[in-house]
Amino acid sequence: MNAPLRGVVPPLAVPLKNQEIDVPSLERNLNRMIEAGIHGIFVLGSTGEVAFSTAQRRGEVLEHTMRIVNGRIPVIAGVIDTETSRVIEHIRQAESYGVDGVVATAPFYALQGMAEVERHFRLLHEATDLPIWAYDIPVCVHTKLPPQLLVQLGKEGVLAGVKDSSGDDVSFRFLVRMNEEAGHPLQLLTGHEVVVDGAYLSGADGSVPGLGNVDPHGYVRQWDAYQRGDWEAVRAEQDRLADLMTIVMVHGVQGFGAGVGAFKTALMLMGEFESNEMPEPVQALTGENVEWVRKVLLKTGMLN
């Protein structure tokens, strides 16, 4: 990555067929997203089923993505795993496919303090020349990355940026302000697709919207409006995207199964994915939940 990563960088959702990657669907939708004008793609994130992916599956995702993207946009790859040594293995793999950057969370499963978190990121940086994005996602790893630590690591060149999925917009504002005061060493992306407008107003450099798999055009239009300072257009687009996001308000299913499950179901109903299959042990949405997604798509103009 010669230039900093800015703009709309969706986390790639992975279509499945009998628990294998459905490559034609992957290619179709990724091309649609690139043609819509997204500025980068983030593979093997939470949306991208990283937690469900063996080393082989990670390799397949990387291989197909690099081939399809073919240099049109930067590709950053999740190297998410429990502890440092395992994350470094994923970095090696990602390097071998020629990605433009990697995204790592704080360690998880084994309980630790902030000194270990800091050392973790430093060790990752020693292990690679690739730019590293810290992925702040306490709902998954149960550690909140403090703005002070992030900016310090940015100033030292350990981190290139942050993907903020912390759900803490107050902390994000402080992060932006501290980063600004430090000369903007970190590229700051928000992962909250429902309030990207507020993040842009806070000073975010871009967004990583899972919903961008479904409506990349909306997020690109919103970014363009932000670039020209048309805040009323930014918020109006966000209102529409927030309404679209209600596809995840399904019944009897929680978390990943509801969120990514709804994205895949929408893409199936829109004809981009062949099915809404989910990785085991998660089950695809069915019945009234599929109808709910369809209803929201119709209401928001994504389906006719």
Added chain:
Amino acid sequence: MNAPLRGVVPPLAVPLKNQEIDVPSLERNLNRMIEAGIHGIFVLGSTGEVAFSTAQRRGEVLEHTMRIVNGRIPVIAGVIDTETSRVIEHIRQAESYGVDGVVATAPFYALQGMAEVERHFRLLHEATDLPIWAYDIPVCVHTKLPPQLLVQLGKEGVLAGVKDSSGDDVSFRFLVRMNEEAGHPLQLLTGHEVVVDGAYLSGADGSVPGLGNVDPHGYVRQWDAYQRGDWEAVRAEQDRLADLMTIVMVHGVQGFGAGVGAFKTALMLMGEFESNEMPEPVQALTGENVEWVRKVLLKTGMLN
């Protein structure tokens, strides 16, 4: 309240002297806030030491506030307590002082489900003709109020509004959208002084900034900019207020002692409060923490 409550409605901080209300300081700063143009005042909130206040203290706060305000702006009062019957006692007291509305949280201490939370608000409404604001503050009461329930209670006239201190900007956006679709029955105020701009962009009807005790002019200027659609001014004001909010980043003190402690210390340094005394068992900020507050005030132009 004949008209809906909109705009800047700070939660009143209470100056103390030997654990009694310092009335001259209270009067001085409340008048300063009103003259700055705030649109209402919220007494006996978390900032207003409601959890530390006996019935007598609650009465004193109400009496002094009503006398000083003297009808210039609406007054809404926290009636926060563990369960329904105790909250109704506080409502009776607040009614007796002629407040314009009351603010109640979900029940806390005894563990319950959402059916009890809903019934709680319905029973409060049966007990009073005053407009009721639901106070969504899971960090204190450990229950998040779901947008669907809030809008339903709004449509039925049980609730007049919501003070959102949930720290969940995604949920707040959904709340705004559902409220809009229902015809805007609820007045929606954000309690997060660091990201008021994002809340306005989301569609908030106003804000309840604790930091508004320190810099009411800033929040009023921000509101005015919002009213005329000048988003660059809204965000620039917010950036400055976010920088000012770093007064709370003190060492060795947490939560209420840090937050309200820093507000009171700032007001002392600015000459509005005589001291930064805190209610027992909380101790006032001292030493390097006071110097930190002073440093931030100087840097942000609140002190010369």
Added chain:
Amino acid sequence: MNAPLRGVVPPLAVPLKNQEIDVPSLERNLNRMIEAGIHGIFVLGSTGEVAFSTAQRRGEVLEHTMRIVNGRIPVIAGVIDTETSRVIEHIRQAESYGVDGVVATAPFYALQGMAEVERHFRLLHEATDLPIWAYDIPVCVHTKLPPQLLVQLGKEGVLAGVKDSSGDDVSFRFLVRMNEEAGHPLQLLTGHEVVVDGAYLSGADGSVPGLGNVDPHGYVRQWDAYQRGDWEAVRAEQDRLADLMTIVMVHGVQGFGAGVGAFKTALMLMGEFESNEMPEPVQALTGENVEWVRKVLLKTGMLN
């Protein structure tokens, strides 16, 4: 209290009729418990609806209890409230009824650190000559009291004992060991009625079983077996009481409504209480949940 409080000290459940205390039922069951041999009674605890009780209701509970008990066993009273000044008001009230000790939690609602918790207990001790029991109940107050602090306050005479409802048996074992090493300044009671045997094996001085309202004889038999070192009898009694405790495994109701709701329902079915009415906004168990309680009572020999 001239002698230390040891043995079985149930938290008194309060029968209601049209939201008022059902005095004949209260008297009937309290006498049954005393005649069964309980060693003390704890009024206005979580089970005793303290969070639902106005000052007047607290007074009524204290008055009826002191009259009925009439010196036969020690009475300790919950003085639970959000912060120090309010707790001291409850201490004054409890003192006026002649109770033998008071039980206070860490402050709650306003977020604080451990320095404030420590100062809170010290201020309570300065305010009264009554022995004070710290009530460690993080599920309600969201602060875990550290064993080191508790033993320190015990050594200084600030605390007389601890009622442990922390759900943390590892911490409780450490507390017992530290207390032993310090010369046993604290009387340690467990609040977990399902594993009283393990707490006795750990070295607890007694128990505060909510289920003791339903089966006081069982807990007294268990205590007697403990006193004579008959551990097989202690565990066998506990197994039976654990089976009885499954009355709380009702459907669609959580927390207080399930737990105290099941106790009241059992007492109603056993003819001790006239109804299983709960304090607003909690609703009494009905239908299949009542049948579930009946089924467990039949299976465990509490009903024929």
Added chain:
Amino acid sequence: MNAPLRGVVPPLAVPLKNQEIDVPSLERNLNRMIEAGIHGIFVLGSTGEVAFSTAQRRGEVLEHTMRIVNGRIPVIAGVIDTETSRVIEHIRQAESYGVDGVVATAPFYALQGMAEVERHFRLLHEATDLPIWAYDIPVCVHTKLPPQLLVQLGKEGVLAGVKDSSGDDVSFRFLVRMNEEAGHPLQLLTGHEVVVDGAYLSGADGSVPGLGNVDPHGYVRQWDAYQRGDWEAVRAEQDRLADLMTIVMVHGVQGFGAGVGAFKTALMLMGEFESNEMPEPVQALTGENVEWVRKVLLKTGMLN
């Protein structure tokens, strides 16, 4: 495993030297534990650094352990990872080394509901003939396994047992009672080394004490006392072991670094391990923390 696994089954701690396994130390201490009379060994648990171990490291641990144990006691292996497909890979690896059983947690990182947890264990069972132990460790995976589900899976032959590190002794008692009523399909082991006596009183079939790496003889003596019904000996041994466990009460280090860090430090001071090195990014205990461990070892007679 022809017979059910009962008794003392410590989770093997792994000595390191320059981030590689220190095989002589591993062999020395594992032989000491077997000679002390432990009834099985659990490799690649939380104590066994599973979260820090690449596939290669997992293989090394399995290979060395199987060679050293050489059939003297059963070996069960942690196959802990984020989701089903990755866990099945670890099962394949463990099978290839001839282990006697595997231990799996609920899925983690990706948020899910209980339906996915249940399906996860069913899929693991379909994938292997080895007995499967469910590892209930919410502090790491943030899901509590409900007793009802565990017993149901036991009755169906999906699970062979449970390693309970839930910290919830009430739930464990209910699990024991439900398992008993179902005919004891599950072997139930407690992971809480400080309250093993209470777990035995509750009806546990054995224990998995991390501290058993340091003092295997104590836990074996305790088990023998339990087998002959000498509860006073069981509790006295536990009191001593609880005092020994205070080695983990170090300063400035949390969680894994404090717990396993203290175990390794004790083994170093006792001459069993060559160093107390920890896996990156965790640092070994140093200075006053080492002295603290030494002081406790001296006080409890583990060092002279």
